[in-house]
Amino acid sequence: MTDAATALPSAAERVRETPLIPREALFGNPTRSGGQISPDGQWLGWMAPQDGVMNVWLAPASDPAAGRLMTHSTDRPIPTYFFAPDSQSLLYIQDKAGDENFLLYQVNLASGEERCLTPFENTRARLMGSSHAIKDKVLVGLNNRDARFHDVYLLDLNSAELTLVMQNDAYAGFVADDTLTLRWAIQQNAGGGTDMFEIVDGKVATDPSESTGLEDALTTGVAGYTADGKTLYWYDSRGRDTAALIAQDTATGERKVLATSDKADIGGTYRHPVTGLVQGYTVNYLKTEKIVFDPKVKASIDWLAARLPGEFGLSGRTEDDSKWVVWNDPLTGPSVAYLYDRAAQELTEFYVTRPELEGAPLLPMHALELRSRDGLVLPSYLTLPPESDPEESGVPLGPVPMVLLVHGGPWARDGFGFNRAHQWLANRGYAVLSVNFRGSTGFGKAFVNAANLEWGAKMHDDLIDAVEWAVQQGVAERDKVAIMGGSYGGYATLAGLAFTPEVFACGVDIVGPSNLETLLETIPPYWEPVVKQFHERMGNPGTPEGKAMLVERSPLHQADKICRPLLIGQGANDPRVKQSESDQIVGAMQKHGIPVTYVVFPDEGHGFAKPTNNIAFNAIVENFLSTILGGRAEAIGGEVEASTAQIVTGAELL
Secondary structure (H helix, E strand, O other), X not given: OOOOOOOXXXXXXXXXXXXXXXXXXXXXXXXXXXXXXXXXXXXXXXXXXXXXXXXXXXXXXXXXXXXXXXXXXXXXOOOEEEEOOOOOEEEEEEOOOOOOOOEEEEEEOOOOOEEEOOOOOOOOOEEEEOOOOOOOEEXXXXXXXXXXXXXXXXXXXXXXXXXXXXXXXXXXXXXXXXXXXXXXXXXXXXXXXXXXXXXXXXXXXXXXXXXXOHHHOOOOEEEEEOOOOOEEEEEEOOOOOOOEEEEEEOOOOOEEXXXXXXXXXXXXXXXXXXOOOEEEEXXXXXXXXXXXXXHHHHHHHHHHHOOOOOEEEEEEEOOOXXXXXXXXXXXXXXXXXXXXXXXXXXXXXXXXXXXXXXXXXXXXXXXXEEEOOXXXXXXXXXXXXXXXXXXXXXXXXXXXXXXXXXXXXXXXOOOOOOOHHHHHHHHOOOEEEXXXXXXXXXXXXXXXXXXXOOOOOHHHHHHHHHHHHHHXXXXXXXXXXXXXXXXXXXHHHHHHHHHOOOOOOEEEEEOOOOOHHHHHHOOOHHHHHHHHHHHHHHOOOOOHHHHHHHHHOOHHHHHHHOOXXXXXXXXXXXXXXXXXXXXXXXXXXXXOOOOOXXXXXXXXXXXXXXXXXXXXXXXXXXXXXXXXXXXXXXXXXXXXHHOOOEEEEOHHHO
């Protein structure tokens, strides 16, 4: 035992000398993001703020400094954009106040004229197909006739004329080829799997050509055609655990396995920008691995790998494949976009996303394999506070407070690389652990299906097992572990505080459901074609057994067991997890005299898109955590007042 003179400095003392990274630097608008190059190689596009709102900018590829503003959003940031196939316009989507009714807009590159291509109310537009052969048209899906189903239209990008291709009264989605011809209709079957019907001469076949059961539904599907239509690609887990990449000869039906991995699904492909021919693929288990078939593409990828630290990938390729836009995540620095001239072997910096983070005390992320109590391997990621692990071993000099950060979905995953939340919380003095619990995607179908009917049960056990690992390994202080997450991660937070009330010191729930019955009753109508998946994986409210399970697994019904501080953030316009989900559990806690802090944003949906709102909530979060776990906090200035935050209850607890 050490005496006072030789005792190790406390976790707080070790962190104290490291500068605080301002919230604005992490969660404010990036200087630039979303860099792309037009198919003809003549134009560069990117996102950048105008009067504090992210908009789309454009410059000639020959003069990147000559940028001009192309969109004029004054309220919500534009979430994504892309060049039209003919390189004559920009297309982007935008919703209203977070309602996720995304409409499609167009900006002419020459004139700057901006117009809505899908001018309908209460409609969610979907891009269904684009083509290298028919550059002035795209296929879009619109649910303005029946909110449950997207009818398919051919959209003329010059005239804005919409021509009905197929009225849809049954299908969850469609697949088109490079001639913008619909080739497949996708429908959920009675078992929660997927039926895939071929479409010939505009008519959907009576019987499916391909089907899966529930076990393969999330890991099997059509991955697109080559431009000549001679090859159809599949991701397919039937007959194996992980999704393989398969090429099918459309004339003979013969199939060839192009790629498999024992540990993870084939995650993506490199495809020729015109022919659509697969040139390579990626696999993401703990980190991303790139395997390239095409020798010229492989030479370029290898050349980049020798020069770019950390992770990198492609975000744009010209039709002649001579120019690429490359993103680079150096892991402990802000991400950088480059323009890559393949013939000249020249890499030119396009922009740094957040230059204010250059030189900031960013921290390495550790990729881990944890193990659940029943033997599943849980791919996980850990970031430790500054100065706590000088040898970067993944274990601090002494236990520190920890935040268990739970991803949403739950059919999604955490990955390796720069993570704003990890950097923010670690900088404040916390270990940050993200766990791919059972049900997370990308790790094979057995891992996904191990979560069926396990919401609040074995899925929750995985999180508790991760906490126990962290305590046993000397990473976390047992009485100073918080749980935090959004969407499913918010549910996991509520479940953690209600079902295992002594494990966590506090919780932060962001747009998380509290009552699984009402969650399923209020899902968006356009999710109805796949609702069987929810019933088979969560519990079927139409059966006595399913209803009883949903009640049992709903934190709302055990709200009286919550005994640790809880902070809830909610968007008033959330179409997936309605505000009533948060209202219910806040009301139940108040009924039992249990304190809770509840923040509502009237102009947000499923998460907080506006930086002012995101920064305000995170200011509240870090001061909440500091009060309970003892970490550092940047003082709250005028962030909350500058946002639309409404602290409904519990302001006195902050």
